[in-house]
Amino acid sequence: xxxxxxxxxVGLKTVSRxxxxxxxxxxxxxxxxxxxxxxxxxxxxxxxxxxRTRRTSSIGLVLEDVADxxxxxxxxxxEDVARAxxxxxxTGSSAEDPRREQELVLAFxxxxxxxxxxxPASDDHRYLxxxxxxxxxxxxxxxxxxxxxxxxxxxxxxxxxRDGVAHLIAHGHRRIGxxxxxxxxxxxxxxxxxxxxxMAGANLPVGADWIAMGPTTPESVRAALGTMLSGPEPVTALxxxxxxxxxxxxxxxxxxxxPVALVGFDDFELADLLSPPVTVxxxxxxxxxxxxxxxxxxxxxxxxxxxxxxxxLSARLxxxxxxxxxxxx
Amino acid sequence: xxxxxxxxxVGLKTVSRxxxxxxxxxxxxxxxxxxxxxxxxxxxxxxxxxxRTRRTSSIGLVLEDVADxxxxxxxxxxEDVARAxxxxxxTGSSAEDPRREQELVLAFxxxxxxxxxxxPASDDHRYLxxxxxxxxxxxxxxxxxxxxxxxxxxxxxxxxxRDGVAHLIAHGHRRIGxxxxxxxxxxxxxxxxxxxxxMAGANLPVGADWIAMGPTTPESVRAALGTMLSGPEPVTALxxxxxxxxxxxxxxxxxxxxPVALVGFDDFELADLLSPPVTVxxxxxxxxxxxxxxxxxxxxxxxxxxxxxxxxLSARLxxxxxxxxxxxx
DNA sequence: CCTGACCTTGACAACGTTGTCCATCTCTCG
DNA sequence: CGAGAGATGGACAACGTTGTCAAGGTCAGG
Numbered sequence: 001x002x003x004x005x006x007x008x009x010v011g012l013k014t015v016s017r018x019x020x021x022x023x024x025x026x027x028x029x030x031x032x033x034x035x036x037x038x039x040x041x042x043x044x045x046x047x048x049x050x051x052r053t054r055r056t057s058s059i060g061l062v063l064e065d066v067a068d069x070x071x072x073x074x075x076x077x078x079e080d081v082a083r084a085x086x087x088x089x090x091t092g093s094s095a096e097d098p099r100r101e102q103e104l105v106l107a108f109x110x111x112x113x114x115x116x117x118x119x120p121a122s123d124d125h126r127y128l129x130x131x132x133x134x135x136x137x138x139x140x141x142x143x144x145x146x147x148x149x150x151x152x153x154x155x156x157x158x159x160x161x162r163d164g165v166a167h168l169i170a171h172g173h174r175r176i177g178x179x180x181x182x183x184x185x186x187x188x189x190x191x192x193x194x195x196x197x198x199m200a201g202a203n204l205p206v207g208a209d210w211i212a213m214g215p216t217t218p219e220s221v222r223a224a225l226g227t228m229l230s231g232p233e234p235v236t237a238l239x240x241x242x243x244x245x246x247x248x249x250x251x252x253x254x255x256x257x258x259p260v261a262l263v264g265f266d267d268f269e270l271a272d273l274l275s276p277p278v279t280v281x282x283x284x285x286x287x288x289x290x291x292x293x294x295x296x297x298x299x300x301x302x303x304x305x306x307x308x309x310x311x312x313l314s315a316r317l318x319x320x321x322x323x324x325x326x327x328x329x
Numbered sequence: 330x331x332x333x334x335x336x337x338x339v340g341l342k343t344v345s346r347x348x349x350x351x352x353x354x355x356x357x358x359x360x361x362x363x364x365x366x367x368x369x370x371x372x373x374x375x376x377x378x379x380x381r382t383r384r385t386s387s388i389g390l391v392l393e394d395v396a397d398x399x400x401x402x403x404x405x406x407x408e409d410v411a412r413a414x415x416x417x418x419x420t421g422s423s424a425e426d427p428r429r430e431q432e433l434v435l436a437f438x439x440x441x442x443x444x445x446x447x448x449p450a451s452d453d454h455r456y457l458x459x460x461x462x463x464x465x466x467x468x469x470x471x472x473x474x475x476x477x478x479x480x481x482x483x484x485x486x487x488x489x490x491r492d493g494v495a496h497l498i499a500h501g502h503r504r505i506g507x508x509x510x511x512x513x514x515x516x517x518x519x520x521x522x523x524x525x526x527x528m529a530g531a532n533l534p535v536g537a538d539w540i541a542m543g544p545t546t547p548e549s550v551r552a553a554l555g556t557m558l559s560g561p562e563p564v565t566a567l568x569x570x571x572x573x574x575x576x577x578x579x580x581x582x583x584x585x586x587x588p589v590a591l592v593g594f595d596d597f598e599l600a601d602l603l604s605p606p607v608t609v610x611x612x613x614x615x616x617x618x619x620x621x622x623x624x625x626x627x628x629x630x631x632x633x634x635x636x637x638x639x640x641x642l643s644a645r646l647x648x649x650x651x652x653x654x655x656x657x658x
Numbered sequence: 659c660c661t662g663a664c665c666t667t668g669a670c671a672a673c674g675t676t677g678t679c680c681a682t683c684t685c686t687c688g
Numbered sequence: 689c690g691a692g693a694g695a696t697g698g699a700c701a702a703c704g705t706t707g708t709c710a711a712g713g714t715c716a717g718g
Contacts, residue, residue: 001674011698016676024696041459046439047376047385048674051703056376058419058440066420067405069398069598076396079422088436090387091395091420093408107417110375111387130370250602269398270599273579330704340668345706353666377704380673665714672707683696688689 001042008036019044050112059296060090060108062101063119063141067093070243070266070285071119074141077289078117085297087114098122109136115296117289120145123184137299141292143186144310151299153292153311157187157265160281160315161194162201164239164263167279167317169202173237173261173327177210177228179221179249180241188213191241191265207233216241221248229260236327237261243268250274250322261325265315272320279323281315288313330371337365348373379441388625389419389437391430392448392470396422399572399595399614400448403470406618407446414626416443427451438465444625446618449474452513466628470621472515473639480628482621482640486516486594489610489644490523491530493568493592496608496646498531502566502590502656506539506557508550508578509570517542520570520594536562545570550577558589565656566590572597579603579651590654592646601649608652610644617642 005015010033017025018033025033036042050056061078063071075091082089090113092104101121105128108116115137118125123146132138132150140152161178168176178195181188192213199206209231212224221244228235238253238260240246246264253260254275264271267282291311317323334344339362346354347362354362365371379385390407392400404420411418419442421433430450434457437445444466447454452475461467461479469481490507497505507524510517521542528535538560541553550573557564567582567589569575575593582589583604593600596611620640646652 012674013676013699014697017697020676026696029696041463043435043439043460045441045674047379047441048703049676050376051380051674051705052676054703065405066395066408067398067401069396069401072396072398072401075420076394076422079395079420083421088419088440089421090417091404091408092412092418093405106372110372111417112374112376131372134370247599247602268599269597270576270603273576274599274602275604334668341704342668342670342706343666346667349706355666358666374704377673378706380675380704381706383673659718661716661718663715663717665712667710667712669710670708673705675703677702678700679698680700681696681698683694685694686692688691 001044003040004033004036004042007040008033054112056112056114057086058088058090058111058113059115059117059293060092060105060111060113061117062092062094062104062108062121064096064121065093066091069269070283073285074119074289077286078293081290081293081297087297094119094121096121098124102127105131109134114300115139117141117292117296118145119143122146125150137296139292139296139299141288149308151292151295151308151310153288153295153313155187155283155288156312156314157190158194158197159312160283160317161191161239161241161265162198163315163317164265164281164323165195165198166202167319167323168237168239168261168263169198169204171237171261171324171326174204175207175210175233175235175237175327176204177212177225177235177238178241179212179216179224179238179245181213181216183213188241195239207231207235209233210235216244216248218244218248218251221245222252225249225252229256235260237263237323237325240264242266246278246280250278258328259325261323261327263317263323267318274322276322276325277320279320280318282318283315284313330373332369333362333365333371336369337362383441385441385443386415387417387419387440387442388444388446388622389421389434389440389442390446391421391423391433391437391450393425393450394422395420398598399612402614403448403618406615407622410619410622410626416626423448423450425450427453431456434460443629444468446470446621446625447474448472451475454479466625468621468625468628470617478637480621480624480637480639482617482624482642484516484612484617485641485643486519487523487526488641489612489646490520490568490570490594491527492644492646493594493610493652494524494527495531496648496652497566497568497590497592498527498533500566500590500653500655503533504536504539504562504564504566504656505533506541506554506564506567507570508541508545508553508567508574510542510545512542517570524568536560536564538562539564545573545577547573547577550574551581554578554581558585564589566592566652566654569593571595575607575609579607587657588654590652590656592652594644596647603651605651605654606649608649609647611647612644613642 094101125145125148264280271278423430454477593609600607
């Protein structure tokens, strides 16, 4: 910038004014400065700028894994909102590791991002209090923050599973299994709650073997399904608590002599190409990201003081075939 | 930092030394400073730091769309390499729009990223020359840069398609169709070249209707397939030039009375769950990202001066069923 | 007791920008 | 023609950090 000023024969501040398109500079001077900028290939250093303005126009996004289609869609939605507000996006994957989440968050804060969108991997976010007090707007998505009162945008997991189970019940099923992730994970616990509520709401008993919660490896899902299907009260339908479960279930069920109905939680690409096409309860990944990001920018634009909010987006049942299979005796 | 120094009763520079774990500070002083840091919740401002050190420890990644599984995987690989080098990652989606690509790249440069990984959307990257001369290491991935001599990491698109077509030929096919994207896109042109080479290499003629290049909407793919399958010399096999084509082809082919063999370019999730499972030529998305990022950091660590390099990663044929269907007369 | 080497510490400038404030110049109007 | 107003431009400090360098303190050896 110094060089530009020298070359154009004007003061430092005048160049700054031109760069920022501030008023009060003669068109003639503007032209001279712009020529110098062009000639020298000058580009403003935004980091130095931030030092004065205290706004970085960048936000940080921490999620579990960018490569996961669900988070990839969420990420894209956050990016679009950020772009609309003229902000850039730092992205980081926590890989479900609380330490990594904290590292990323603090690294973003050290870069002085204006705000954070976080998919929690940790269950204790007290480490964030000083940052939030220092003015870093923070919105949690997909799961609530731990021990911290902050904005959060969630899917109505329990409601979604309730709908899915109700759908199976409506198609005549009475013995319905549920396979979900470790109950320590908030979304998994919520989905289980939805299952229990739906069954209870229809006055249906839940068999001892009908629920399996734990790491959702193909092996464990296979084992759980085996138990459910071969016990004294074999299930005629399954609600799969996440994508990994759904995929394994499709494999197992397609090899069985008698059809078993299936509703998966979370949509996935090509679900409609399988045979039978898979009925799912779809979360609105872009919606989560968009809502969270919009909330973040509203906070940044003055809504800072208000009470933390909690938003729940509903999930949507998409019938495709596998969930409409009638019970086989 | 000033506050910390005051509270600990030491000089500014001493705090800086403690924060950066530099040698030459009494353990006693370190303890005092650390207590003050703790008490005040101090966090170093990395942006100010950069102003002095001229290293941001951050890199920019511009790709077509983070929500696309291929780029999501690439993105994750870049992130992992960046993390290993202690760098953070700015991500941006160009949405295949040259203007947006340039905006993103220049915004990253204004933030003074140490380096860039770019999946080109534009075909002219001369606007980047000043930045590169200013020291921003840049690596292009998936497609080469336009009018700019820079590092590039590619998939061997032509070779991959050659392998795919050869596979079909080896299974007895003589009339093979090819549907690809607009020939203006580098990867599409390369894949077409691979197809032609493979056919020529086997001394097979290419029918007038066997090649369709253009926007790969479901409608256009349906139309192209219809022509290929109903002409005087109907094809018995298809090489699908990208994922979108593959998916539409699966739908169309599954509804036909006689089986048609299919090899898709680019792997996709659940390809093995379809019936028949889809044989593909798989690109190594994480490999592209990893290689590009590693190259970037090698440049940053002193390899700066050397000649730009060009790396081609080979694609891998994964037989699953659809590509092994014999020709039906 | 003095000297010199070494260790610890702090003062100060610098990085590249913007905010504040004042100086100058050019009108316009009385 | 002079005064006031408005437009234009620039000097300087400040943002929060680190690099440079020199000051002071300690200790061992002569």
